[in-house]
Amino acid sequence: MSRRSGILEFAVLGLLRESPMHGYELRKRLNTSLGVFRAFSYGSLYPCLKTLVANGWLIEESGTASTEAMTPLSGRRAKIVYRLTAEGKEHFEELLSQTGPDAYEDEHFAARFAFFGQTSRDVRMRVLEGRRSRLEERLEKMRASLARTRERLDDYTLELQRHGMESVEREVRWLNELIESERAGRDQRSGPASSAQQNSTSGESDVLPRRRGDNPPPDTSDDTAK
Amino acid sequence: MSRRSGILEFAVLGLLRESPMHGYELRKRLNTSLGVFRAFSYGSLYPCLKTLVANGWLIEESGTASTEAMTPLSGRRAKIVYRLTAEGKEHFEELLSQTGPDAYEDEHFAARFAFFGQTSRDVRMRVLEGRRSRLEERLEKMRASLARTRERLDDYTLELQRHGMESVEREVRWLNELIESERAGRDQRSGPASSAQQNSTSGESDVLPRRRGDNPPPDTSDDTAK
DNA sequence: TTCGTCATGTAATGGGTTACATGATTAC
DNA sequence: GTAATCATGTAACCCATTACATGACGAA
Missing domain, CATH: 1.10.10.10 (Winged helix-like DNA-binding domain superfamily/Winged helix DNA-binding domain)
Structure with missing residues (x-):
């Protein structure tokens, strides 16, 4: 079970x-x-x-x-x-x-997103917008907490905090682009949101809740290619 | 245990x-x-x-x-x-x-960083640089994997991939600034690395491995302030 | 023949959460 | 007097990893 x-x-x-x-x-x-x-x-x-x-x-x-008899208890691993x-x-x-x-939490969202190609645009839009408002909630909490504790924190903790918030803000921007893109085109990629993509860095940000514990892909590399 | x-x-x-x-x-x-x-x-x-x-x-x-006798087996929770x-x-x-x-893995690094104020600059430098090369390893793996699988992936998976890599790249840039900052000053903040901080967005990126499962801070908010 | 990698699984362990149980203290 | 929040803890569960066990197949 x-x-x-x-x-x-x-x-x-x-x-x-x-x-x-x-x-x-x-x-x-x-x-x-x-x-x-x-x-x-x-x-x-x-x-x-x-x-x-x-x-x-x-x-x-x-x-x-x-043709293989496959006696289940002798060797013959299937x-x-x-x-x-x-x-x-x-x-x-x-x-x-x-x-x-x-559906709007970090890993759930990312997993869903990876299979977005298999849903309707309606669902995609709802998920993207849900994710966005989820992150905005998060931001508000972070801001409030930071405002309350700002003077008691040392520079490094503060920097970590700041950097964390910035990452969330970037993801929000990324979502905005994706949403616009969905709104405008069939698939994402190509449509608008091409605005600030190449020039400096303003365009995108992080989704990825990244991996759990720590490890690099425990993968031995290679994927299907023989 | x-x-x-x-x-x-x-x-x-x-x-x-x-x-x-x-x-x-x-x-x-x-x-x-x-x-x-x-x-x-x-x-x-x-x-x-x-x-x-x-x-x-x-x-x-x-x-x-x-003065409180504190009989350990009756009520009297300590x-x-x-x-x-x-x-x-x-x-x-x-x-x-x-x-x-x-020390260079996501959460270990972030935790360490939060207490950086209590170590020597030497240690800070080593950790920051270790983190950076850890991320560069990661990037290389991601790039290689992406090159191998690119054509088999649909747009959304690809976008997720791309976005993930970008986040890592941003963190590398952030680390670069921190390292320069350490190199130049006593504390971080103030020193150089002030270069591209305010103007558009080029400056910083994400550390935060973000939270494990998903949940927002299970916190009921408030922190010490009564 | 030995090494790598394909291939499937299980047991022990790890490191956390939720729900529960209990009760004190403060604010209204 | 009652609600919120302070305060401490435990038991049951969850979801994963690691280490182990087993073995086939291809290439050097």
């Missing part, structure tokens, strides 16, 4: 929607496509796959030819290919279009 | 170094001073305090007047004031000046 994470589950469904895969490959894709902000290990992936299967969202397909079921697809799309409060 | 986190332990020692505090107040300070990138709940704080006491780094002092011991101080300074590989 349990082994579900929300993010991981979501990303697995999203990746399998594109094409069936081994757990092994899945993990690599997870750590490149989404690896900007999040990494996963087998210790969480495999158990997660099991529960997804149990829920009927995935089915396991043997990767070995059917190569399992996971494929999204119709229910899984449905579930994923439901998750993707959900715009509850969670 | 276990209930030690590294970050939490470190921050607790650092805050108590300034002045003795209740656990309650400690948590608030934790979530304002360091709250930009990290929040903690009582469920982790109190057990952590216990182990710090067990290690001899803190001592508990009764906050109630000594108000415990934690004070850093000499060993605790020593330990904290040792941790602070440690420049092992961990």
Whole structure:
């Protein structure tokens, strides 16, 4: 039981929607496509796959030819290919279009964003705007807290604080551009928001809640390319 | 056992170094001073305090007047004031000046940075430079991975990737300014690096690994001010 | 034949959160 | 007298990682 994470589950469904895969490959894709902000290990992936299967969202397909008797208790480790079921697809799309409060939090948002191509512009707009107002809330709290404590903090703490707020502000600007872009075009990229992109640095900022603990991608690099 | 986190332990020692505090107040300070990138709940704080006491780094002092008999098994919940011991101080300074590989990771770095005022410039320089090269490593990996996968990724995933890299680049620029600043002056702030600070946005970027899960500061706001 | 990497899994552990339980003190 | 907030703690859970165990397959 349990082994579900929300993010991981979501990303697995999203990746399998594109094409069936081994757990092994899945993990690599997870750590490149989404690896900007999040990494996963087998210790969480495999158990997660099991529960997804149990829920009927995935089915396991043997990767070995059917002629192989595959005596389950002797050696013969299976190569399992996971494929999204119709229910899984449905579930994923439901998750993707959900715009509850969670959808605007750091990692949830980033994961959703990575699969934006699979939703409608309406949903995209709602998520982007939700994220933006979430960040604005955050900013207000930070500002208030800073105002209250400013004189008691030393220079470095203050600098950290300032820098943190600035990062949030940049993300807000980034969101503004994306929103404008959505408003104007079909896909993002190309439309307006091209305004201040190249000249100095005013254009974009950070999404990425970055990875959890610390580690660099535990990845051994390489992704699918043989 | 276990209930030690590294970050939490470190921050607790650092805050108590300034002045003795209740656990309650400690948590608030934790979530304002360091709250930009990290929040903690009582469920982790109190057990952590216990182990710090067990290690001899803190001592508990009764906050109630000594006349109170304080029968330990009847009601009479203690108000415990934690004070850093000499060993605790020593330990904290040792941790602070440690420049092992961990020191350059997101949250470790941010926590260290928040207490930079308590170290020598030498240590600060080493940590800042270590952090920078850590990020440059990261960038290189991201670039390589992006080059390998670019054409297989859709626009949104790509944008996420791009945006992520940009955030890291910005932090590198920020570090550069801090390093220059250290090189030139006593404290940071004031020295050079004033170059591109106000005019557009070129100056700074993001440190903050931001908070773990998602939640806004679970804080009920307010920090010490009554 | 040995090394790397493909491939799947489990057990122990880590480091946190939430919800709960309890009660004192202050402000209205 | 009652609500908020101060104050301390524990138990149950969550979601991940690490280390381990196992083994196939290809290339040097």
